[in-house]
Each structure stands twice: as structure tokens, then as C-alpha cells.
Amino acid sequence: xxxxxxxxxxxxxxxxxxxxxxxxxxxxxxxxxxxxxxxxxxxxxxxxxxxxxxxxxxxxxxxxxxxxxxxxxxxxxxxxxxxxxxxxxxxxxxxxxxxxxxxxxxxxxxxxxxxxxxxxxxxxxxxxxxxxxxxxxxxxxxxxxxxxxxxxxxxxxxxxxxxxxxxxxxxxxxxxxxxxxxxxxxxxxxxxxxxxxxxxxxxxxxxxxxxxxxxxxxxxxxxxxxxxxxxxxxxxxxxxxxxxxxxxxxxxxxxxxxxxxxxxxxxxxxxxxxxxxxxxxxxxxxxxxxxxxxxxxxxxxxxxxxxxxxxxxxxxxxxxxxxxxxxxxxxxxxxxxxxxxxxxxxxxxxxxxxxxxxxxxxxxxxxxxxxxxxxxxxxxxxxxxxxxxxxxxx
Amino acid sequence: xxxxxxxxxxxxxxxxxxxxxxxxxxxxxxxxxxxxxxxxxxxxxxxxxxxxxxxxxxxxxxxxxxxxxxxxxxxxxxxxxxxxxxxxxxxxxxxxxxxxxxxxxxxxxxxxxxxxxxxxxxxxxxxxxxxxxxxxxxxxxxxxxxxxxxxxxxxxxxxxxxxxxxxxxxxxxxxxxxxxxxxxxxxxxxxxxxxxxxxxxxxxxxx
Amino acid sequence: xxxxxxxxxxxxxxxxxxxxxxxxxxxxxxxxxxxxxxxxxxxxxxxxxxxxxxxxxxxxxxxxxxxxxxxxxxxxxxxxxxxxxxxxxxxxxxxxxxxxxxxxxxxxxxxxxxxxxxxxxxxxxxxxxxxxxxxxxxxxxxxxxxxxxxxxxxxxxxxxxxxxxxxxxxxxxxxxxxxxxxxxxxxxxxxxxxxxxxxxxxxxxxxxxxxxxxxxxxxxxxxxxxxxxxxxxxxxxxxxxxxxxxxxxxxxxxxxxxxxxxxxxxxxxxxxxxxxxxxxx
Numbered sequence: 001x002x003x004x005x006x007x008x009x010x011x012x013x014x015x016x017x018x019x020x021x022x023x024x025x026x027x028x029x030x031x032x033x034x035x036x037x038x039x040x041x042x043x044x045x046x047x048x049x050x051x052x053x054x055x056x057x058x059x060x061x062x063x064x065x066x067x068x069x070x071x072x073x074x075x076x077x078x079x080x081x082x083x084x085x086x087x088x089x090x091x092x093x094x095x096x097x098x099x100x101x102x103x104x105x106x107x108x109x110x111x112x113x114x115x116x117x118x119x120x121x122x123x124x125x126x127x128x129x130x131x132x133x134x135x136x137x138x139x140x141x142x143x144x145x146x147x148x149x150x151x152x153x154x155x156x157x158x159x160x161x162x163x164x165x166x167x168x169x170x171x172x173x174x175x176x177x178x179x180x181x182x183x184x185x186x187x188x189x190x191x192x193x194x195x196x197x198x199x200x201x202x203x204x205x206x207x208x209x210x211x212x213x214x215x216x217x218x219x220x221x222x223x224x225x226x227x228x229x230x231x232x233x234x235x236x237x238x239x240x241x242x243x244x245x246x247x248x249x250x251x252x253x254x255x256x257x258x259x260x261x262x263x264x265x266x267x268x269x270x271x272x273x274x275x276x277x278x279x280x281x282x283x284x285x286x287x288x289x290x291x292x293x294x295x296x297x298x299x300x301x302x303x304x305x306x307x308x309x310x311x312x313x314x315x316x317x318x319x320x321x322x323x324x325x326x327x328x329x330x331x332x333x334x335x336x337x338x339x340x341x342x343x344x345x346x347x348x349x350x351x352x353x354x355x356x357x358x359x360x361x362x363x364x365x366x367x368x369x370x371x372x373x374x375x376x377x378x379x380x381x382x383x384x385x386x387x388x389x390x391x392x393x394x
Numbered sequence: 395x396x397x398x399x400x401x402x403x404x405x406x407x408x409x410x411x412x413x414x415x416x417x418x419x420x421x422x423x424x425x426x427x428x429x430x431x432x433x434x435x436x437x438x439x440x441x442x443x444x445x446x447x448x449x450x451x452x453x454x455x456x457x458x459x460x461x462x463x464x465x466x467x468x469x470x471x472x473x474x475x476x477x478x479x480x481x482x483x484x485x486x487x488x489x490x491x492x493x494x495x496x497x498x499x500x501x502x503x504x505x506x507x508x509x510x511x512x513x514x515x516x517x518x519x520x521x522x523x524x525x526x527x528x529x530x531x532x533x534x535x536x537x538x539x540x541x542x543x544x545x546x547x548x549x550x551x552x553x554x555x556x557x558x559x560x561x562x563x564x565x566x567x568x569x570x571x572x573x574x575x576x577x578x579x580x581x582x583x584x585x586x587x588x589x590x591x592x593x594x595x596x597x598x599x600x601x
Numbered sequence: 602x603x604x605x606x607x608x609x610x611x612x613x614x615x616x617x618x619x620x621x622x623x624x625x626x627x628x629x630x631x632x633x634x635x636x637x638x639x640x641x642x643x644x645x646x647x648x649x650x651x652x653x654x655x656x657x658x659x660x661x662x663x664x665x666x667x668x669x670x671x672x673x674x675x676x677x678x679x680x681x682x683x684x685x686x687x688x689x690x691x692x693x694x695x696x697x698x699x700x701x702x703x704x705x706x707x708x709x710x711x712x713x714x715x716x717x718x719x720x721x722x723x724x725x726x727x728x729x730x731x732x733x734x735x736x737x738x739x740x741x742x743x744x745x746x747x748x749x750x751x752x753x754x755x756x757x758x759x760x761x762x763x764x765x766x767x768x769x770x771x772x773x774x775x776x777x778x779x780x781x782x783x784x785x786x787x788x789x790x791x792x793x794x795x796x797x798x799x800x801x802x803x804x805x806x807x808x809x810x811x812x813x814x815x816x817x818x819x820x821x822x823x824x825x826x827x828x829x830x831x832x833x834x835x836x837x838x839x840x841x842x843x844x845x846x847x848x849x850x851x852x853x854x855x856x857x858x859x860x861x862x863x864x865x866x867x868x869x870x871x872x873x874x875x876x877x878x879x880x881x882x
Contacts (some may be wrong), residue, residue, distance in 0.1 A: 069420045141395035162416050169412070169582070176586045218433070223588060245578040250440035257447070260499065266451065267444040271499070271703070273506035273672055281465065297546035298784060299510060299809065303757040308515040320581075321785075322573050327514075329532075338573040340582035346593065356583065356593075363579045430738060495706065503672035503703075511623045511629070511856065517858050519621055519867040533868075537861055543808075543831050544854035545639050547861075559644075567816045
């Protein structure tokens with residue numbers, strides 16, 4: 001009768017995957033592991049018991065990873081009970097995947113204790129997968145969870161983490177589209193524009209030399225410089241000296257040649273230092289009257305500016321590389337700092353591009369307001385506002 | 395007709411380039427990859443056109459004579475040697491390029507960059523003056539950081555690194571952030587104006 | 602003979618620039634030839650850089666991004682050399698990529714030399730992916746699909762065949778991202794890399810652009826920063842490997858002191874000339 005009762009008590013623990021080892025004379029005495037035949041549901045052991053068959057994980061959830069091209073699936077599970085009980089032999093988890101519920105399952109990754117999630121980045125978008133989490137023991141045992149699935153990796157059409165970026169772009173677009181040119185008497189003229197106009201308006205011995213930076217055509221500093229170049233060419237068109245353009249980037253050269261012709265465009269070399277060397281030679285042999293170094297430039301900006309100074313030219317400089325701006329200030333007669341680079345070209349245009357300055361002023365006011373709100377939010381712990389301006393990355 | 399078609403094509407491609415940033419789907423990645431492919435192709439073609447224009451100009455200068463003839467001849471000679479080196483069979487091409495890179499290009503690059511030190515000396519001597527309030531602030535900041543960045547300076551002026559650190563972490567960071575914000579906003583607005591055709595890529599208003 | 606000191610001082614303002622260049626040359630060359638010793642106190646920025654490397658363990662993978670060429674190698678190569686030596690000493694492994702076409706060959710030869718000296722084998726302890734243009738694209742792709750942008754390494758080996766890179770996933774593989782750059786790539790790594798890689802980012806920069814990254818350090822976007830020759834020397838001291846940067850720092854010290862001297866002389870000459878203009882003869 002006693003043996004029947006013991007066997008009946010064994011059944012629930014067998015169903016739960018609990019170890020139930022009958023001791024015999026061939027095994028060394030391990031009273032905690034070999035002779036305890038109890039219903040684990042009824043009695044919780046006070047001392048953690050090293051188990052050959054670890055507890056399975058529960059609540060395995062598999063979902064398509066959001067905001068991707070469909071190549072990833074996220075897995076979440078509740079930690080195995082053995083971890084919570086501090087079972088010393090618990091080794092960790094293994095992630096298994098198959099194309100069908102019946103398998104065959106292949107191992108994707110081995111994870112240590114304490115891990116309750118995994119991202120499978122090797123899925124093919126649109127294909128169905130089933131997953132299991134295998135708990136492993138240092139004694140060699142392993143227990144698989146139920147297979148969960150099917151789950152398909154799907155590509156999303158919108159990255160929801162980038163909503164703040166989209167909102168910002170829409171605000172800028174709205175300001176650009178709704179800002180109109182003011183009547184000239186109401187316009188505020190950038191001091192840099194006034195100075196540049198007076199420089200270009202004077203008679204100079206020698207040509208006007210223009211360097212649109214050494215950045216590529218995709219660089220916004222280059223676009224800004226080309227905007228200024230058109231105005232410089234226009235101002236000099238009637239009575240002024242020729243404008244000679246020295247280019248380092250092939251695409252910029254192609255664009256300028258297309259707009260202004262090949263005769264006054266000099267393509268030199270994509271290497272910035274070699275470009276500086278060539279420009280130095282030409283400028284010292286044929287000193288220009290005015291030199292404009294405006295665009296995206298690095299350390300060569302200072303070399304070019306000093307060359308102009310040595311040749312006795314009036315130098316106007318501006319770069320989007322903030323670190324180089326101080327060097328230009330020491331060498332140039334006029335330095336365009338930061339956004340002045342982008343505004344001075346449209347501001348010189350006679351026919352209405354001048355709205356650029358007003359657009360920028362409005363955007364700056366908006367930015368100030370956002371920064372002030374941000375300072376208050378940081379002070380009073382408004383976390384969602386800080387998160388709104390996160391990187392938008394994963 | 396081609397020029398008339400260029401603007402709407404540029405507008406469509408510009409809008410696509412912005413949209414693909416928000417679309418993680420494979421379609422977005424496909425658009426991004428094609429745009430990059432075209433950019434690489436155009437850059438390669440532009441490089442060939444640029445080199446041909448460069449060669450043409452220096453041939454004209456050589457024919458015209460004058461003081462620039464020597465430099466133009468050297469330029470054409472160097473281009474020819476480098477081109478021929480690339481046409482050598484097998485390993486000889488990469489070995490020759492390695493030699494040209496190590497013994498010609500690297501020294502030129504290092505020399506040009508080292509000129510910055512010499513130019514800075516003359517700029518410092520000429521420009522750093524107690525001439526106005528901004529110039530004075532520039533001078534004091536520059537001298538403080540110059541001394542603090544080297545051990546001898548720190549020994550000569552005790553605790554100067556405290557002031558230097560404050561300059562770098564305080565006004566410098568504030569000014570840099572302000573300039574970056576300005577550049578970012580202006581670049582974004584300019585990009586929209588170019589994409590939407592309000593302003594052409596070489597400036598000027600487009601009706 | 603009466604000497605008009607004011608006039609002499611004013612005439613110094615018209616000194617031939619070639620004399621200034623000569624003085625700079627001497628200020629740099631003499632300390633280098635004299636092999637004078639110097640010492641530095643490491644800053645908090647450099648200590649942050651060093652601490653991040655010290656946290657590496659056996660088998661950890663470091664992503665090293667280099668963007669410099671021969672012109673800027675004098676400042677950045679000492680940082681890279683010290684970093685790579687520390688990484689190998691700690692038993693970590695290295696995946697390196699270059700974002701400057703001209704520097705790609707320079708970096709590979711340097712890495713090969715360092716690996717050989719540390720007894721590390723290519724393919725299992727270190728891999729050099731080579732150069733790709735368009736740094737934002739490379740940075741983003743390396744984090745999500747490394748094989749797409751680098752199917753092979755610089756030597757033409759398939760990444761899937763190399764023990765170190767065969768299971769590269771991207772964002773979660775790296776224990777540390779180290780950027781040694783002179784150009785815009787450093788900013789690209791910070792902007793596009795932060796948040797994509799589940800690893801701290803440390804940056805080594807040229808001295809000129811170092812201060813512009815101070816803001817990133819304060820917002821903890823980057824964990825450590827070494828800037829310029831001074832930063833490289835501080836890192837060498839922290840790593841216990843005083844080398845090129847520390848030796849060159851004595852030359853930089855003399856040059857800086859010369860510049861300060863030129864500021865003083867230049868201002869004295871300027872005010873002397875102004876005084877002479879105002880004083881009636």
C-alpha cells in the first residue's frame with residue numbers, strides 16, 4: 001500500500017519534468033538527488049536541488065521584430081523556475097528553430113542564465129518559423145519548451161521610432177513653404193552680406209578665384225557654396241574680372257562646368273592636400289584680387305587662406321567644419337560662420353531667394369523654444385520629452 | 395528638353411531619398427541601394443570627365459608656352475607615369491602603386507599638413523592682438539589652451555589646466571553646439587528648397 | 602650710441618616670416634634630436650578611453666574604425682598602436698575597417714605588424730575588412746548586415762569562412778567600438794553608430810577637432826576621448842607604454858611656448874608701432 005502511494009505521488013512530478021531518481025546500490029549516496037521521491041507540487045524543497053532535467057521555460061512569446069525589413073524575430077520568455085530557486089547546476093538556455101512544429105529544430109544560439117530574450121536576425125522575410133527554448137543543465141540534462149509558432153518576419157512600411165524626425169522635417173518644410181520674401185525696406189541684411197557686397201563691388205587687380213570646398217556634391221556645404229558662386233558670377237558678369245573656379249571633387253566640377261562652362265573651371269585633384277599644393281602654386285604665380293574659399297573644407301582651409309594672404313588677395317572664407325572656422329578667422333578678411341554660409345548666397349540674389357534668411361530666423365526661434373522647454377523638462381523630470389529627441393535608432 | 399526634365403527627376407529622386415529613410419521595408423532598402431549605385435556610377439563618370447578636362451587644359455598650356463609650361467609638363471608627365479604604372483601586368487602594378495603612394499603621395503600629404511604649423515606661427519604673430527574685445531578674448535583663450543596642452547606650460551603656470559578645461563568644456567561646447575544647430579537647420583532648409591525646385595543646386599530662384 | 606628701443610620693438614613686427622618659420626622648425630627639431638623626456642598627467646577624457654579598453658575580457662570583439670591618412674598619422678597612429686596592443690594583451694579580438702581610401706593600406710600594414718608582434722593570427726584573432734566609401738552607409742550596414750557591405754575582407758577572404766567573422770551579427774557582437782579619425786567619419790560614427798551598436802564608443806581624434814567632441818562626452822554619447830598628440834601621450838602613459846607620442850610631446854611643448862612668445866613679441870611690436878605713430882617726431 002505504501003509503495004502504491006509513493007508511485008501515485010511520483011506521477012505529477014514526472015509530468016512536470018522533475019527528476020525522480022530511485023537510488024540503488026550502484027550509485028554513490030546523494031540523498032538530495034537520488035532518494036527524495038516527493039510530489040514537487042506539494043512540497044517546496046528548502047535547499048536548491050541540482051537537477052539533471054532542468055525546468056522548462058514558460059510563456060515563450062515570439063513576435064515579428066518591429067521597424068525592420070522582415071529579417072528579424074523577437075523571442076521573450078519567463079526565466080526557468082530553476083533560476084529563481086538558485087539551482088546550482090542550471091547552465092542556461094538554447095534557442096532552437098525549425099520550419100515546422102515537428103522539426104527538425106536547429107540550434108541558433110546558446111545563452112547564459114538570466115537571459116529572457118533573444119532576437120533571431122537570420123530569418124527570411126515571409127517564411128514561417130517555429131521556436132523552442134531549451135533549458136540546459138551542467139549535468140548534461142536538457143528540457144525543451146513547447147514549440148511556438150508559426151511566426152513570419154514582415155517588413156514594416158514605416159519606422160515608428162522616427163516619428164520625431166518626421167515631425168521635425170515637416171515643421172521645417174512648412175516654414176520653408178509658407179515664408180515669403182519681405183519688402184526690401186523690411187528686410188534685415190546679414191552683416192556678412194553687406195561686407196561681401198562691398199568686397200565684390202570694389203575694383204581689384206587680378207581675377208576672382210572661387211574654391212567651392214573639397215567636399216562632395218552631396219555635402220550641404222558644397223551646395224551652399226554653389227549658391228554663392230552663382231551670385232558672384234552674376235555680380236562680376238558685366239564689368240568685373242573673370243571668376244575662376246578651382247574644384248577638388250569630380251561631381252562638383254561636372255556641375256559647375258555644366259552651369260558655367262569649362263573655360264573658367266579648373267579641376268585639380270580629389271586629394272585635399274594635393275589640391276592645396278596645386279592651388280598654392282597657381283595663386284602665388286598669378287595672385288588673384290579676391291579669393292573666396294567657401295564650402296566644406298577641413299584642415300586645408302587654413303592652408304588655402306594663408307596662401308591668399310601671402311599673395312596679397314582679399315580673402316573670404318567659410319566652412320561647415322566648425323573646428324576649422326577659428327583658423328579662417330585669423331587669416332580671412334571676412335569669415336562666414338555656420339549658417340551664414342547657407343544664407344549669404346540667397347541673400348545676394350536679386351529675385352526673391354532672400355526668403356532663406358527669414359526661414360532660418362523662424363526655425364531658430366522654434367529651436368530656442370524647444371530648447372527652453374527641454375531645459376524645463378530636464379529640471380522637472382519629464383522623461384517623455386527627452387525621449388522624443390532620442391536618436392531614433394534601435 | 396533634357397535640362398527641362400532634370401528638375402522633375404531631381405525632385406522625385408530627392409523625395410525618394412528622404413522617404414526611404416523612414417521605410418525599413420525591403421523596398422526602402424532597394425531604393426537606397428539603387429541611389430547609392432547611381433551615385434557611385436556618376437562619380438566615376440565625373441572623375442573621368444574631370445581628368446580629361448585637366449589633361450586638356452595642361453596640353454593647351456604646354457602648347458601656349460610661357461612660365462606655366464614647365465609645371466603643366468610635369469603634371470602631364472606624372473599623370474602619364476601613374477597611368478602606365480596601373481597598366482603593368484600582374485603584381486608589378488600594385489607594387490609600383492605602393493611605391494608611388496609611399497614615396498610620392500605620403501610625403502606630399504605629410505609636408506602639406508606640416509605647413510599648418512609654420513602658417514600658424516605667422517598667423518599668430520600677425521593676428522593675435524589686444525586690438526578689440528573679441529580679439530582680446532580670442533588671444534587670452536588661445537594662450538591659455540596653448541600653455542595648458544603641454545607639460546612645460548602646466549609647470550610654468552600652475553593650475554592653468556583648470557582654466558583651459560573650463561574654456562573647452564564651457565564656452566567651446568556651447569558655441570560648437572550653437573553653430574552645429576545653425577548649420578543643421580540651414581542645411582535642412584536649403585535641401586528642401588533645392589529638392590522642391592525653389593532654389594536650384596547652383597543657386598538662383600527657379601520660377 | 603642711443604638705441605631707440607621702441608623703434609626696434611616696432612620693427613620686430615615687420616620681421617620676415619621666413620625667420621618665424623625657421624624658429625618653428627628649430628623648436629620642433631631640437632627637442633626631437635635631443636630626445637628630451639617629458640611627462641603628462643592624464644585627463645578625465647583619456648582615462649575614460651582607457652577604462653573602456655580595460656573592461657575588455659578574453660574573447661571580446663572590438664570594432665576598430667580608422668579614418669586617417671599619412672598626413673594625419675603622426676597624431677593618430679600612436680593612439681591606434683597603443684589601443685591595438687592593449688586589445689591584444691587583454692585577449693580580445695579585433696575587426697578593423699577603414700573609411701579613408703588612402704589610409705587603408707597604411708592601417709593594414711600597421712595592424713599586421715602589431716598582430717605579428719603579439720602572436721595573433723589573422724582570421725581568428727583579427728580581421729581587416731578594408732575600405733568602403735560613404736561612411737554613414739557603412740556604419741549603418743555593419744550594425745545590421747555586415748556581410749552585405751563586406752562580403753569579403755581586404756585580402757579577398759569570404760567573411761563567412763573566417764572563424765572570427767563567420768557568425769557576425771552586427772550590433773550585439775562588439776564589446777567596444779573604437780574610432781580613430783581625423784576626418785568627418787568620427788562625427789558620422791557618433792551620429793549613426795550611437796544606439797545601433799550595443800557597445801560603448803570611444804574616439805581618438807586630431808587635436809584640432811578634439812574640442813568639438815567635448816559635447817558628446819558630456820552627454821555620454823561617447824565614453825572616452827583622446828585628442829591630439831597630448832591625448833595620445835596621455836593614453837600611452839595610462840596604458841604603461843610610453844612611446845612615440847610622449848617623445849613627440851616635448852617638441853610640441855617647445856612649439857607651443859614659441860607661439861606664446863610670438864604672441865607677446867607681436868603685441869609688443871604692435872603697441873610700439875602705435876606709440877611711434879602717435880608720438881610726434
